[in-house]
Amino acid sequence: MPLLNYRALGMLVALVLICGVMTVLTSWQNDWGSPTFLSDVNLRNVLLQCSITTVAAAGMTLVIIAGGIDLSVGSVLALCSVVLAVVVRALPGLSGIGPGVLACLVAGAAFGMLNGLLVARTGAPPFIVTLGTLFVGRGLAYVFAGGQTIHVEGVRAGAFAPPVLITLGVIMAAHLFLSLTPYGRYVYATGGSEEAARLSGVPIGRVRVLTYIASGICAALGAVIYWLRMAAGNPLAQDGLELYAIAAVIVGGTSLSGGQGDILGTVIGALIMGVLANGLGLLAVPDYWQKVIIGTVIVAAVAADRLRAKWQK
Amino acid sequence: MRTLTVGLLAVALIGAGLFAGCPKAPPSVQPPLAKQPPPPPTVAPAATKAEEMPDFGELRPAKAYKIALIMKTMSNPFFQTMERGAKEEAGKLGIDLSSQAADKETDDEKQAGIVENAIAKKVDAIVIAPADSKTLIPALLKANEAGIPVINVDNRIDPQAAADAGLKLVTFIGPDNAAGAEKAARHLFETMGGKGKVAMLEGIRGVDNAENRKQGFERALKDFPGIELAETQSAEWELEKGESVFSTMLTAHSDITGLFCANDMMALGAIRAIEGAGKKGKVLVAGYDNLAAAQEKLKSGELLCTIEQHPDLMGAYGVRCAVALLEGKEIPPEIAVPTDLITKEGLP
Numbered sequence: 001m002p003l004l005n006y007r008a009l010g011m012l013v014a015l016v017l018i019c020g021v022m023t024v025l026t027s028w029q030n031d032w033g034s035p036t037f038l039s040d041v042n043l044r045n046v047l048l049q050c051s052i053t054t055v056a057a058a059g060m061t062l063v064i065i066a067g068g069i070d071l072s073v074g075s076v077l078a079l080c081s082v083v084l085a086v087v088v089r090a091l092p093g094l095s096g097i098g099p100g101v102l103a104c105l106v107a108g109a110a111f112g113m114l115n116g117l118l119v120a121r122t123g124a125p126p127f128i129v130t131l132g133t134l135f136v137g138r139g140l141a142y143v144f145a146g147g148q149t150i151h152v153e154g155v156r157a158g159a160f161a162p163p164v165l166i167t168l169g170v171i172m173a174a175h176l177f178l179s180l181t182p183y184g185r186y187v188y189a190t191g192g193s194e195e196a197a198r199l200s201g202v203p204i205g206r207v208r209v210l211t212y213i214a215s216g217i218c219a220a221l222g223a224v225i226y227w228l229r230m231a232a233g234n235p236l237a238q239d240g241l242e243l244y245a246i247a248a249v250i251v252g253g254t255s256l257s258g259g260q261g262d263i264l265g266t267v268i269g270a271l272i273m274g275v276l277a278n279g280l281g282l283l284a285v286p287d288y289w290q291k292v293i294i295g296t297v298i299v300a301a302v303a304a305d306r307l308r309a310k311w312q313k
Numbered sequence: 314m315r316t317l318t319v320g321l322l323a324v325a326l327i328g329a330g331l332f333a334g335c336p337k338a339p340p341s342v343q344p345p346l347a348k349q350p351p352p353p354p355t356v357a358p359a360a361t362k363a364e365e366m367p368d369f370g371e372l373r374p375a376k377a378y379k380i381a382l383i384m385k386t387m388s389n390p391f392f393q394t395m396e397r398g399a400k401e402e403a404g405k406l407g408i409d410l411s412s413q414a415a416d417k418e419t420d421d422e423k424q425a426g427i428v429e430n431a432i433a434k435k436v437d438a439i440v441i442a443p444a445d446s447k448t449l450i451p452a453l454l455k456a457n458e459a460g461i462p463v464i465n466v467d468n469r470i471d472p473q474a475a476a477d478a479g480l481k482l483v484t485f486i487g488p489d490n491a492a493g494a495e496k497a498a499r500h501l502f503e504t505m506g507g508k509g510k511v512a513m514l515e516g517i518r519g520v521d522n523a524e525n526r527k528q529g530f531e532r533a534l535k536d537f538p539g540i541e542l543a544e545t546q547s548a549e550w551e552l553e554k555g556e557s558v559f560s561t562m563l564t565a566h567s568d569i570t571g572l573f574c575a576n577d578m579m580a581l582g583a584i585r586a587i588e589g590a591g592k593k594g595k596v597l598v599a600g601y602d603n604l605a606a607a608q609e610k611l612k613s614g615e616l617l618c619t620i621e622q623h624p625d626l627m628g629a630y631g632v633r634c635a636v637a638l639l640e641g642k643e644i645p646p647e648i649a650v651p652t653d654l655i656t657k658e659g660l661p
Contacts, residue, residue, distance in 0.1 A: 036435075049429070229451065232448040234448065287387055287413065287415075
């Protein structure tokens with residue numbers, strides 16, 4: 001299997017071009033001085049700022065390739081972040097960090113399993129199931145947090161390395177899983193043609209559940225990153241994350257109808273959106289316009305891809 | 314080849330968007346060696362007495378300082394007004410102001426990203442209305458480390474948490490909630506003729522502004538011996554709770570003739586309760602916040618008065634303090650923005 005599909009390759013070119021544009025424009029902004037975009041601090045900011053989206057998008061990629069969708073990731077992240085904060089706060093000093101992170105991951109995996117079982121066992125459309133659990137997860141987060149942000153003392157938050165290392169770890173794990181393991185191949189088979197996959201003995205139900213568990217764990221790791229960045233658990237955190245994650249997956253060349261795509265494409269997709277948001281922020285483009293531009297890029301990416309497919313026929 | 318069109322398209326769009334929405338480049342004349350901003354002074358966590366807005370004399374900044382105004386969201390009229398005030402002040406002082414906000418009021422992680430971007434841009438000062446009183450602390454610490462002074466407006470960063478984390482803030486510029494509430498309560502008691510039974514609907518207990526507004530109400534109450542307090546309860550800032558809590562109060566004390574609500578939403582709910590109890594015109598209601606919906610009730614006479622908090626002054630003062638600090642002036646650790654009593658007569 002090639003490292004990158006053709007769509008993702010096109011997106012890589014787009015990413016490089018966008019970085020180039022941001023470099024030139026932020027240099028222009030400084031009277032043609034050194035470009036803010038390329039400064040050490042800023043490149044680190046870009047990686048930090050897209051870490052949560054990237055991690056969630058990695059899980060989302062597995063779900064989408066297997067023919068599903070997970071709208072609950074933002075809510076699961078919020079719920080896990082509250083679980084983490086509650087556990088850390090309940091135990092003395094720093095002793096709560098280990099159990100807190102563990103509880104957070106277990107909560108994410110359990111919620112993902114719930115999504116997966118509901119989809120696999122009831123046959124209800126994943127869109128509807130996870131739309132429902134989106135509300136359930138957010139509601140539970142409020143309940144456990146008592147409606148308030150829980151500040152967690154103890155760890156010096158805001159560091160660069162831990163969030164980025166978690167993100168890299170997730171990317172590697174998801175990529176290796178998809179490209180090297182039998183279950184990785186099953187994920188493609190399930191999303192490609194469910195009937196064919198079933199006939200050739202792929203345990204479709206188990207594969208589905210597995211992808212949702214992976215997505216839940218990714219959301220939980222997102223909650224860990226949120227905690228590392230904000231020193232808090234927050235029931236309001238990352239409302240709308242699912243849309244950014246899906247956008248990163250789609251821009252990265254994974255097909256929403258399942259069966260094809262890859263993690264590296266998703267990483268490029270997440271970086272494109274992260275670089276756009278960061279660069280437009282540096283240039284003080286008003287938030288309204290940032291939305292217009294990012295939305296346009298998503299539509300343009302998918303439209304161009306469809307046109308390409310048409311021309312090739 | 315065709316995939317390239319995607320990239321080109323994207324870039325063209327970004328370019329178009331940028332030139333449409335981007336402010337002009339900063340003025341090209343800049344002293345080669347910008348004066349280092351003075352280190353931000355330490356603020357004692359203990360609440361000091363807020364000072365009325367100091368004047369700082371005439372400010373003639375040595376250069377067009379870059380100041381970042383970071384707000385919660387632009388979809389709330391409160392912050393639009395804050396931005397307008399800040400922009401006007403920046404225009405007067407010749408300051409390069411960039412204002413930004415997260416798309417959602419609650420998106421603190423996005424706001425932390427905006428703080429990080431401001432640090433990367435090496436702004437001279439940050440003026441922030443934080444989305445959360447604690448979670449922005451790690452991001453603001455990075456500003457401290459980069460030597461960028463931080464001025465806190467509107468929503469106060471928790472002083473204890475800031476002290477624990479070692480975060481230094483130049484000053485807090487916020488509304489004087491107690492004074493505003495006292496003003497509204499006094500007007501209410503005077504209109505009642507200095508006698509009768511009153512009630513109060515409080516905000517969420519334990520929250521800074523809710524407690525301060527209650528204190529202001531109690532201060533006014535002391536000066537009116539003829540006014541009797543029937544009951545005070547929390548309706549948690551909410552419209553529905555305001556309605557339900559006040560209908561219960563009206564059932565228990567049918568002779569209540571005055572009500573002070575710590576925000577307009579609860580006042581609007583209470584007005585519904587009054588109507589439901591068939592007591593329209595018999596209970597005077599005072600609110601707080603000067604919401605558009607409250608202004609309608611002022612016009613119809615169902616609401617007696619409300620309080621304007623002046624977000625425009627918070628924005629303007631944030632910018633002014635930042636410039637004063639960069640020019641080496643002393644900044645008081647806490648500054649109170651005046652509040653205005655709004656009645657039917659004062660409406661346009």
